[in-house]
Amino acid sequence: MASGIDRTTIRAFDIFAALSDTQFEDVLAAATPKHAAAGEAVFEQGEEARWFFVLVSGRLRVTQVTAEGQQVIVRIVIPGDLFGIAKALQRTDYPGTATALSDSVVLAWPTTRWSGFMSAYPSMAVGAMQTMGDRLQEAHSRLREMATEEVERRVAHTVLRLGNQSGRKEAGGVRIDFPVSKQDIAELSGTTLHTVSRILTAWEAAGLVEGGRQKLLLKNPHRILLIGDGLVPGLL
Template identity: 30%
Template sequence: MKRERINIDKIEALKELELFKELKEEELKNIEKFFVVKKFKKGEYVFYEGDKEPGIYFVIDGIVKLIKETNEGKTVILRLATKGESFGWLVMKDNRPPVNTYTAQALVDTTVLYISNQDFLKLLLMYPALAVRITCELTKNILEAYDRLKSLAVEKVEGRIATLILELVDKIGKKEGDNVVINAPITRQDIAEMAGTTVETAIRVISRWKKEGILDTERGKIEIFDIDYLQDLIS
């Protein structure tokens, strides 16, 4: 498929990423050649589990869901990568597997900066301090996925859905008066996959919360009226 060309200043985009904020303007000019801007439509796959040619993606705008298929054939969303966050698979010299271990799909129209595994290793040799920061970033991502899997194992379904919504609030929520709004087309299917439950159960829980005035859902938006209620479910 021919990828749409995007007019974006890669240096300005790199400046917005925490990993590269300490680099000077001249250094950013030296490394921007390693990056490629890619755009994915809502629902389009960035890569599939098992794909070769691993690399690192940085979200410039949009949301990407990272999906893992279980042995039972169920789909679990490990985490959502939002603006400023990274995802992908970095292979060091003897690090394996040399393939992506999960599937990445654009939840909304998304723009990313992509760097190949080979070029990223060149980057680390040029700027060793980046190795420490990328290690911290990858560790954070792994812990987030671990927390998601742990919640699937120990929390009740209401707690898992509450955890998911609070995660979205933390990442992309916006304060509107006394309420918090999540502007993203999160479907019941997405909620079910991220909470490790059935679509029917997700619908039932969300519908009950709507009746109780905890939150409301519209097309492309979730508005939370009582965030304390959700926090109490997981405390």
């Protein structure tokens, strides 16, 4: 383990919480820390999955490109999340590309260690399952929204989800603490950049959000929730 990694932070991650101190040290000793600068890929879709990872700090975006070349965001990775666990998906390659949205530090373990870890440390298996359960619930929420909600409601639910996962309370509201682009929001909501721009412009004019270059501030999350849940009309 290199220096510059805060052990206390890592020890507190859900996935390691139930390990004994000795077990934690064993697991950590097998990890290689890696740095990814903003914009850099940790791994690419289709690449052989030689490593699995835990994000220590920063933010990643996992995207998939369809056969026709259209990109969709699978999810945002936040610190403490397991990712690149192709083995758990019974795959030998990565199903998507993980790109750093801001400077990020990850811990990497060889994929060959996955099964051994899961057998030796059942609490890590339970933690991994919970990670997958969270992702599954998020994917089902997005599917439900795509199938039943008008676009403005979907955008509302998308920015609230980002706020819940990655928001920091400040005086003026909830700041999404990594650079999220309108294109990111469009891909997460299953709509176009043009539509997201129109919605955010209307919301900004009504005092619901503030662009502040790239880090979005949710000034009135309650009203955004009412729009998302269809309890008040949208602004478009």
